[in-house]
Amino acid sequence: MLFFRKSELERRAEEGDKSAIIELAKKGKVKKAIDLLEKRVEDPDLRSFLFDLYLKEGMFKKAYELLLRFGDVGTAKERGEVCEKVGDKERAVEEYLKTGELESFLRAGEILEKEGRKEEALSAYRRALGMVPPFRRGELEERIRKLEEERKEGLLSRLREGLKKTREAVSISSLFRGREVDEDLFEELEEVLVRADVGVRTSLELVEEIKREAKRRGVRDSEDLKKITKEKIFETVRFCEGEIGPGEGRPKVFLFLGVNGSGKTTTIGKLAWRWVREGKKVLLIGADTFRAGAFDQLRIWAERSGADFVGGEEGSDPASVVYRGVEEALKKNCDLVLVDTAGRIHTKEPLIRELRKIRKVIEKLVPGEPSEVLLVLDATVGQNALQQARVFREALEITGIVVTKLDTSAKGGSLVAICRELRIPIKLVGVGEGPEDLQPFSAEAYAEAIVE
Ligand SMILES: Nc1nc2c(ncn2[C@@H]2O[C@H](COP(=O)(O)OP(=O)(O)OP(=O)(O)O)[C@@H](O)[C@H]2O)c(=O)[nH]1
Numbered sequence: 001m002l003f004f005r006k007s008e009l010e011r012r013a014e015e016g017d018k019s020a021i022i023e024l025a026k027k028g029k030v031k032k033a034i035d036l037l038e039k040r041v042e043d044p045d046l047r048s049f050l051f052d053l054y055l056k057e058g059m060f061k062k063a064y065e066l067l068l069r070f071g072d073v074g075t076a077k078e079r080g081e082v083c084e085k086v087g088d089k090e091r092a093v094e095e096y097l098k099t100g101e102l103e104s105f106l107r108a109g110e111i112l113e114k115e116g117r118k119e120e121a122l123s124a125y126r127r128a129l130g131m132v133p134p135f136r137r138g139e140l141e142e143r144i145r146k147l148e149e150e151r152k153e154g155l156l157s158r159l160r161e162g163l164k165k166t167r168e169a170v171s172i173s174s175l176f177r178g179r180e181v182d183e184d185l186f187e188e189l190e191e192v193l194v195r196a197d198v199g200v201r202t203s204l205e206l207v208e209e210i211k212r213e214a215k216r217r218g219v220r221d222s223e224d225l226k227k228i229t230k231e232k233i234f235e236t237v238r239f240c241e242g243e244i245g246p247g248e249g250r251p252k253v254f255l256f257l258g259v260n261g262s263g264k265t266t267t268i269g270k271l272a273w274r275w276v277r278e279g280k281k282v283l284l285i286g287a288d289t290f291r292a293g294a295f296d297q298l299r300i301w302a303e304r305s306g307a308d309f310v311g312g313e314e315g316s317d318p319a320s321v322v323y324r325g326v327e328e329a330l331k332k333n334c335d336l337v338l339v340d341t342a343g344r345i346h347t348k349e350p351l352i353r354e355l356r357k358i359r360k361v362i363e364k365l366v367p368g369e370p371s372e373v374l375l376v377l378d379a380t381v382g383q384n385a386l387q388q389a390r391v392f393r394e395a396l397e398i399t400g401i402v403v404t405k406l407d408t409s410a411k412g413g414s415l416v417a418i419c420r421e422l423r424i425p426i427k428l429v430g431v432g433e434g435p436e437d438l439q440p441f442s443a444e445a446y447a448e449a450i451v452e
């Protein structure tokens, strides 16, 4: 009788009866059930059941393959565990961060920390902080504090590394080595600053200030003069320390301006990459419809970072693209919208008109936005950056500056002139082409990196 019932069950299972297959597995015929289920993965219920069986049997590789084919099996936590077991850390983190559960967030943070991805680890821990019970809070806060410190150290060394070219070109620190503090030294200091592209006028004024301060303090040792130089550079750029963040309210719309090749698209890509990893919903708008290839460049960044994308084909009207994009962001309830624009400064008048039109479209759709209008300046062009800034300022009020390519430039000193003359906060600096090579601007770190 028993024998008959079993084979009857098997027969029904083989014919594809869902409940029979499930029953079969429950009765211990797991291997047989798996065989049958593997032939029926198109059915969402059956593949979910198969995924469970794989987990129970410790068949993680199989579970992972199923997960790659169909993203919808198991819970996010289970998917994270499977990915971790087979060594796909990227996906594991992604799944853990979808769970909304404390343990998974902590696990994601640990994986990221081990991988040296401090920025992302921090953001995972910070999200965990919101759900940690009081008795575990102290421990987590301590971990965050330590990581923040390491991150600061890391940022400083990246910036120092980024400014290496400038430092080598100007050798400002060797200037102060074992020298007498006299007129010659001040003259040379001025030359060196000009060479770093601080600008003639700014260099002159800066050296005057340094001289006055040196006299006031009765400085004789050139090492002390170096200290004053560092202080004065710090004081000059301190006022331009700025920050940028997703903030409250949504969607926040950030508009990016700048001449061709200054680094707008890359900067947007890096920001998208960071904010998506912090759990934000980001949409990129490709309103550069002027240059062929601009569309794809931004689309690829969107794909890479996991952001949404709305773009205009070559030749289409940029303001309409922005309209479409912002509308979509509103519909999807996005946190951030980053708008990429064309940078053809040689057609100045039409460009200015176009940028104003884009701004109007945004204002109309989302009152109070764009909350940031960011001008992207390439550090390698040095003093020319100032000229560019003046042109764009005529078009729109600029809320912040992004200085890119500090890593490839020997003209990192131009940043001093930018601060002094424009008095617009520097909100970000680019120190490389990778997604992590974008930093907040630290005046202290900058002054140190230039002079030491
Ligand atoms: N080394 C380095 N390269 C950078 C940085 N930022 C951008 N780049 C590079 O500079 C080049 C131009 O950057 P894009 O982002 O395409 O510049 P864009 O302003 O969008 O240019 P258009 O679309 O032509 O107006 C690319 O090859 C980038 O990889 C940086 O901080 N460091």
Ligand SMILES: [Mg+2]
Binding pocket: 264, 265, 266, 288, 294, 340
């Ligand atoms: Mg571009």
